[in-house]
Every structure is written in C-alpha cells, then in structure tokens.
Amino acid sequence: MDNAVLKERILGLVPDAEYQENKQFLTFIIPPAKMHELAFKLKSESDLAFDYLFCLTGVDMVKFLEVVYHLESTTHQHQLELKVRTDDRVNGAVDTVCDIWRTAEFHEREIFDLLGIRFTNHPDLRRLFLEEDWIGHPLRKDYVDEVNIVEL
C-alpha cells in the first residue's frame, strides 16, 4: 500500500491524528487515549497488517515527553511511524502495546527506566538496567550528575 492510501486509511481510523512531515517514514502524532485501539486495528486488519514493531523509542523534548513507534508489515512491506506525547513530566503515562507486539515489553521497561514514562497495564513495569533504588531518570535533559557528566 503506498503512502498516500495509507495516510487516508490512518486518518480514517483516527481523525484527530496529526500528520507530520518526515522524509523517511509516514509519521503521525496520535493522542494518547487512542493509541491502544489504533495499534490493535493496525495489527489485526488484513490490508494493514503491521505485525513487526522494529523500534520503540522514548525522547525527551523539554516541553513534553514523546514515545515513538516504528512499525513495519512483513506481508505488505509498508512502514509507519507513530508518536505519542505526554506533557506530564512527573506521572506521564501512555497505554502499553505489549499485548499486541510482545517486543514492547522489554522496550517499555527500558523507557520507564531511563526516561520515567509510565505504561499503564504493563505486566511488570520496573527498572531494567539501573538498580532498583536509583534516583532519577538518566536520559532526561534535566538529569543532573555533577560527578560524572561534564557540562562544556
């Protein structure tokens, strides 16, 4: 399915998705409440069939926290990029997609560990890399560590 048709399809499923210009992938910004439902439809509908989540990233844009999903379909060979944003830096929460794509389980734990974004309904949300009693989330832009990190 080429990008124009895919764009119509996604906007049909989630009308308030915001299209973003991107040279490489077809990118949409999805409101957090609609993400889980859209993800389920993306995987289950046979002409979309996005069954391979190949990258799940968390980004700290200072005004908001963002979770970026890169999806691909192994049958139709089309790709998609979705972003979900949350303004709340203390308790920001996004719906988990690990019941749809099992790879998200570990990736979401990593994002929680390093950026502090919570995922509701995740089966086992705890820190992955750092110790259980580590304070702070290192990949945030406001993470301060005078000993180790050199500010030039």
Add this chain to the structure above:
Amino acid sequence: MKEIINLPVKNVEEEEYHINMGPQHPSTHGVLRLVVSLQGEIVKNLKPHCGYIHRGIEKMCEKDTYPQIIHLTDRMDYLSAHINNHAVCLLVEKALEVEVPERVKYIRTIVDELNRIASHQLWWCSFGMDMGGLTCFFYGLRDREKILDIFEESFGSRLLHSYYTPGGLMMDIHPDFQKNVKAFIKYFRKKIKDYDDLLTGNVIMQLRTKGVGILSKEDAISYGVTGPSGRASGFSCDVRKHHPYGVYDKADFKEILGTTGDTFERYMMRMHEMHESMKIIEQLIDNIPAGDYTAKMKAVLKLPAGEYFQRVEAARGELGVYVVSDGNKSPYRMKFRSPNFSNLSVLDHISRGCKIADLVAIGGSLDYVIPDIDR
C-alpha cells in the same frame, strides 16, 4: 509384635525453587543474570536481569560529535563492530546527502562480510564449548585469527577498529588485502567442512538441539527476533535484501529460511550464513574499483534538524540507529535498536518446559552479546 506406627504421610510435591545463574557464569556469554524458576529440572519461568554492563552509551552520545560516536558504537556489539560503524556512517551520509565513492562501498561491504564470518566463528566456538566440546573452541579461534591478521594488516587493530568514518574510511586498504582475503576464503572453505564433521553431524549435539526451544514464526515477528534466529523460524527479515545498502544489490546471495525454528535450525542458519558471506566476498573482491577512499567532508559535521533512521544487518539481527537532531554537532537523542535486546526477550518464552541443561544450548543458539543489550 511390633506396633505399626502410622505416621501421617505428607503428600510431597515438588515445589518450585529459584536458582540464580549469576552475572559471573561461564556460559552466559557475558554478564547476564538469569533467575530461573525450576520444578525439579524443568524450567517453569525465567527472568533475565540486565544492566550489569549498562554503560550509558546513549547518554554519552548526546555529548559527543558524530565521528566520536563511531568509537562508541564499536564497543556495543564488539563482534560485529564494523557493521555498527556502518550504520552510523550511512545515517550521517544520508542526512548530509553525501555520495561516497564506489570504492568505499565495495570495501565496506567486503569488510562487513568478513566481520560476519569472524563473528559466526566465535559463536561456533563458544556454542561447542558450552555444550561440552572443547575442541570447537580451539578450532574456531584458530581460524578467526586469520581474519584478524587481515584486519590488523589493513586497519591496525585486532578487535575494535573504528575504521569507517562518515564519508568514507580512515585510510586505504593495504595492497595485499585482496590477495590475503582470497587466500583466506580458499583456506576456510576447506576448514568449514571440519566444522561440519565435528559438530553438525555429532549425535549428541543433534539430540541436544533438535526439537528444543521452538520459536514459531508469529512469535518471532511479535518479539522482534531477527537475524539468523528469526530466519530459522521462517521470518524473512534480512535487511540486506529488503532495504539494501552498500553494494549488496550487486551481489547474488540467498536468504535461507528455516521451517521449524528449533535450536538446530538456528545453528544451521549460521553455518549457511558463513557460506553465503564467502560467496558475497568472492563476487566482490576482484571488482573493487579504484578511487578515493573518502569523500570530502567538512571538519565539523552538523546534521540538519529532523529525524533519521538507518537499518543494517548485524551478525545477530537487525540493528537500527535512530537520531533526532536539532542542528548541532551532537545528536539530540540517539537510540540504538539493538538486535540482541529483542532476541533476549524471547528466551523466557521458548525455554519453558525445557530442562536446565537445554537452557545453555538455547542461549548459545540465540547468540546474544550482553553489552549490546545493555548499551
């Protein structure tokens, strides 16, 4: 007559107990802690605890310039170090819209494939050693030394070279490079028959690996298992075929898919991949065009603002590099989608119901390198 005392007989059921295959263990291939929940000898549940080699590379990348990041990517999955470098170089070149000379593309492809063979040799030797065949250790490393000699002659170091830079290569290859690579291929084609004789046809090895740790195709796609482990389950995921880079579109090689997805199939995938890599090298080695070894690049590289993604086929699966740039000489956010991270997440799922001795075989066949998981 003795009185028979009727003692209350407790219904002794085997309870679950947890054992810790701790961070320091000969066969976890690095520092991985597995808390295995066993009932007798059968594995019920497995929880990996990562982070024992988490060095914070992604945070460090936000302070380093792009040529400096190449040195850090070397140390992530150090067995396919060149391929990691290749991913970052391709990303920077695509973002700056720089066209690298053909010579560079040929050399990069050939060195990537040599690195893949070296990585699989090391995998083979540790796989055999974990299952108890210590001879494999010596055979694999002996043959790997030949590739490391070629690398040392041209690039100056045995393991971590940082040879690729954005725009090309650090220096040109040695004049004897082509001759040595051809000699190596001739030598290794003979030796790989020894590998088959020693391990592939071995009855003990086949009994330990056939039917063990089966991963279905849907699970492989859902868990994101790529590389030889994913191809063994029938998931066609070779980035060299689907999104070609370098000169892979000029070389003729097959993407071999398995059917059952068990440990033996994952083993055979890597043996096939070594053959295919040798085929690719043979087709390309004589046709390296003459030319520059690097394109003209500015001293300070600033990527235009935006997002960039690059996928390459590392020795263990699909490596993705995602950069969010705000126009500076360091990335705003750099994320490495590491293949071993997804490959490890499936270990729990496929080892349920196996014996604990099989866990070692399954882990060896998934071939994870822990620093790549923890970055």
Add this chain to the structure above:
Amino acid sequence: MKEADFRDNETLELFKKSGGNILLTTVDAMIDWGRSNSIWPLTFATSCCGIEMMATGASRHDFARFGIEVYRASPRQADVIVVAGTVVNKMAPVLKRLYDQMSDPKYVIAMGACAVSGGPFYYNSYHVVRGVDHVIPVDVYVPGCPPRPEALLYGVMQLQRKIRLESMSSPRQTVELK
C-alpha cells in the same frame, strides 16, 4: 620480555625486602617458582576484552605455556582474577563479593583501559566505575583497548615476577578494604 629483565628482580626498589635467612631464601625461591608458574584464573569477562582474553587462551597465543592451565569457574579455586572489561555500578558489588570469596594468596590483573581507569567511558557516563581499583586492590595493570594478547602475556609475566619476590616469612595477606 627479555630474559635478563625477567630475572632482574634486584632493581625493583619498591619490592626490595631485607635479606633473609639463606635457607629460607632457597625454599622461598622454590615455592615461589612453583606458585608463579601455576596461576589459575577465574572466568570473569564482562565485555570486549573478554574476547581478547579468550584469544590469548586459544591455540595461537597459548596461555597454558605460562602455567595458566585452566580457567576455574568457582572463585574458591582460583588464584587470580583477570578483570577484563568495564565494571559498572551494578556489577561492582558482585566483583567485590567474588574477590572476597577467593582464598589467599590472590592477585588481580586489571586488563584493558576500562578496568584500569574507565577507558573510553571516562567522560559522561553515569554508570561506569572509573577503574576497578576503586573496588578491589590491583596488582598488574594492562592497558590497551583491547590489549593485544601479547600485552596480556606481558602482564602475566609481570605478575610472575611479583610473585617470585614473596617470602614465607611475610606471607601475602589481603588488607580488608573498608
């Protein structure tokens, strides 16, 4: 290492001890010769240097020529721990526990730039221990990233020289680190 340098222990001012009983010196020499030629390491490889350590044990640069016959998996049976690779905050207590479990006399070789001083991760990493000597006392430092197998063998020979200077009259005791 040249043999003259290897045998030349008199010039090591740091390790010079006062002259001992002649009988004890000969016995010492024999015991130390035996101990230095049979150092058995613990399998402890965290990252890239581990591959070079494996390559040193393989057939080309053979470890076993120097007496490092086998790797012991259990710390109770090992003489030396070759810390090959980066040590991070999460791994440091584990390393300390392993070191404590080894029995005297024990030695430590810090292999690779990461174990010596933090290496390429010295700046800007929030989770790396800058040098394994923050955790355990080190005898020999082998720099390099990764060090060549020959460099590791040189480091092992330096350790052998150090062992030969020990004496039964003042046996090596581990200082309890607080």
